Amino acid sequence: MNERAHTYPTAWHAVADHLRHLGTTAVFGLPGDDMDLLAALEQTDTRFVICRDQRNAVFMATGYALASGRPGVCAVGKGPALTNTLTGVLEARSAAAPVVLIAGGTPLERLGTGAFQELDQLSVVRPLVKWAVRVDRADRLPAALDQAVAVAVNGTPGPVYVEIPEDLANEQVTRTAPWRPAAAQRLTPDPDVLADTAARIAAARRPLLLVGGGARHRNADRSLEAFAELLGAGLFTTASGRGTVAEDHPLFCGVSGLYTVAPVDRLWQEADLVIALGSRLEETATFGWPDADQLPVIQVVSGEDGLVTARPGIGVLGDVARTVHAWTGLLSGHTPDAAWTDRVSEVRQALAARADDRALEADRTAKDSGGVPVSRVLAALGRAVPEDRVLVQENGLQDMWSYFHPHWTCGARGGSVVPSEQTPLGFGAAAALGVALAEPGRPVVSVAGDGAFNLFRSELPTLADAGAGVLYVVLDNGGYGWLQTNLDRVSGSGSRFAFTADRPTGNEGLAAAYGLKYWRADNPGDLDRVLSAAWQHCASGTAAVVEVGVRLADSPPGMAGPAGDFPLREDE
Known part of the structure; x- marks a missing residue:
């Protein structure tokens, strides 16, 4: 196929080719009555997982996106099929998962006539997604698909919505240029901000490193663990950040906030700086922390919408991996506080012993009940x-x-x-x-x-x-x-x-x-x-x-x- 220009027999054939371009191996959903997407996928290698509930289809697409780092795709019909997805869309937005939701829609010529399953779907879904579009001309579909993916994967990732009205679905679509690259652009922070924050990190004597979900797929070279070693910092994750760092590392102390228990919780009272990598500092992640004015935070996030300003500190806009690599260079030769590193090790060992005790307590409870x-x-x-x-x-x-x-x-x-x-x-x-x-x-x-x-x-x-x-x-x-x-x-x-x-x-x-x-x-x-x-x-x-x-x-x-x-x- 000529990659620079191509005419597709239907809109759904264009969607199917875009899925090929994305490297999508599975789409999740429950199609509308026309079945045109399934027809377009018949001669491709893309799997369509036919779900029984549209909400679960979006959950599956979200799991796919979080695990792969690529967009998860969900396709459904119109009206109640779309409203059934909303809990899943809410979860994808909160989880910062790049999910592309494609739905059918009422034919443009029948809008406002009380058509079968007619609904102002854009108004329903817009509060929950990063971007939403109804394609009102067939020649605009390729650009809409490219933009949807760009918005989904860049900045703070999240769900997007593309609606294809039924009367456009069977029209020919011509793509006049190649599909755009679908990978997220990883931005390096401002040099002045890097220098400022590196100086603050160097001055800290009792730092903690918090790894959030925004660091997923950004630690293949184990640079986050090496950075923790450079600082002598206790290493925590948020719940969504688990699986990003090695949990058998000697500085790893567990999951932050709600899931931090004695004796490790004392580290949060004793720390003088938190470096949060890819965390929006949600309530469960900061549960049990000192009062907001008592613990400064340097927060690295990919989009300004994730910044939290209620605590002293500074926000850094940029990619986690690029930020850590830059800091590592700026802090070369840094000497951590040996007493703090020893304290982290001491508390970590005490946590292991306390966990054994808690397991024995659970055994005794089970024998009784x-x-x-x-x-x-x-x-x-x-x-x-x-x-x-x-x-x-x-x-x-x-x-x-x-x-x-x-x-x-x-x-x-x-x-x-x-x-x-x-x-x-x-x-x-x-x-x-x-x-x-x-x-x-x-x-x-x-x-x-x-x-x-x-x-x-x-x-x-x-x-x-x-x-x-x-x-x-x-x-x-x-x-x-x-x-x-x-x-x-x-x-x-x-x-x-x-x-x-x-x-x-x-x-x-x-x-x-x-x-x-x-x-x-x-x-x-x-x-x-x-x-x-x-x-x-x-x-x-x-x-x-x-x-x-x-x-x-x-x-x-x-x-x-x-x-x-x-x-x-x-x-x-």
């Missing part, structure tokens, strides 16, 4: 699945254990995908399929509570059809454990309302109906056998579900109980 301790589930999972695994998480009561280092560790080779601050139920279970298709051959494990998994179960046939060997570990506490514990807090155990119940989940029968393997473990002694067998099955290319019976009393480490959105700390 029954169930399998989640810490033992995670330990057995770590033994069963290869070290280059990607753990895809939810954010419920029991599955939150996996956020707490070292109860779960990504090591040097592991990956992680988590929900954003929005924490929509079912995100992790659906996103895991997108992750698996983005990184074929890499082990993918989803850890989800039974409540979150219930919102994904409509996609079990999608999972079976996709042929992706994802291992689903479902922690069964009888329903919505976080909500139940909050209800118990305000109403006591005698409430006439309930979010949990001791009854079968029905997952065994559903798994069997779609040809998926199923195991259940209600005894800690069965974990190694069950998880090992399940992973061996998944490694052959077919998904499996492992349910584990857990109890509400097995609260994550450092939590004394629920208190609404956030828990009480052990010392509160």
Whole structure:
């Protein structure tokens, strides 16, 4: 094909060629009634994952984008098909995932006539996306697709929306120039800002380095760990930044904010500077930090919309990797404070010992109340699945254990995908399929509570059809454990309302109906056998579900109980 100019028989054939240009291996969605996109994809290598729910389709595209670093693509019909995506679009925006949502639309000539499924879709979706366009002329489609991807991947990544009205879908489209490069442009910060911030870093004696989700795919050369060593800085990630740095590094201390527990939490009280790389400093990332005026932050983000100015310090606009490389040169010969490095090492060792104690406490609780301790589930999972695994998480009561280092560790080779601050139920279970298709051959494990998994179960046939060997570990506490514990807090155990119940989940029968393997473990002694067998099955290319019976009393480490959105700390 002549790359400089080409005429496509329909708009959807142009979309299909643009997907080829992007290197998109899988598109997720539920097409509209016309099926024109599927027809255009028939003679290509691009897979279309036909989902049962449009929200889950966007979750899958988000997982694909986060894991691959490339745009995730979702295609749906019009009207209610578009509104069904909105929770997924909200999550993609909050997760800073470059997702391209393509939807059908009411024919232009019928707008305002009460046409079938007519909706002002641009007005509905605009508040949640970086950029939205309805293509009102066929010759403008190539430019719209190029611009959509450029907006999605540059600055702070995020979702974009392209609407193709039905009357344009079957028109010829001529592309008069090659498709534009789709890779994000990585910008180097202003030299004066680099010099200023390097001087502030050099003056700090007790620095902490915080690695956020904006650093994903920016540490292939392990420059972030080397920078931490240069500064003697304690190394933390946000939840979304996990998998970016080696968690077996001697300076790594765990996940910041809500997931930092004693004794490591003391480092945040003692630090005199935080260097935040690719973090927007959301509430969960800064939970438990000193008061805003007491701890200065140098914050590196790719877009000005991510800057946080409520704390003293300075913002740096630029690529994380380029910024760190520049600082490393400017700080060559820097001598870290040996006492601070020793303090970080001391606290890190104390955390490991305290984690062992917490696991034993969980064992004792399990003996009294029954169930399998989640810490033992995670330990057995770590033994069963290869070290280059990607753990895809939810954010419920029991599955939150996996956020707490070292109860779960990504090591040097592991990956992680988590929900954003929005924490929509079912995100992790659906996103895991997108992750698996983005990184074929890499082990993918989803850890989800039974409540979150219930919102994904409509996609079990999608999972079976996709042929992706994802291992689903479902922690069964009888329903919505976080909500139940909050209800118990305000109403006591005698409430006439309930979010949990001791009854079968029905997952065994559903798994069997779609040809998926199923195991259940209600005894800690069965974990190694069950998880090992399940992973061996998944490694052959077919998904499996492992349910584990857990109890509400097995609260994550450092939590004394629920208190609404956030828990009480052990010392509160």
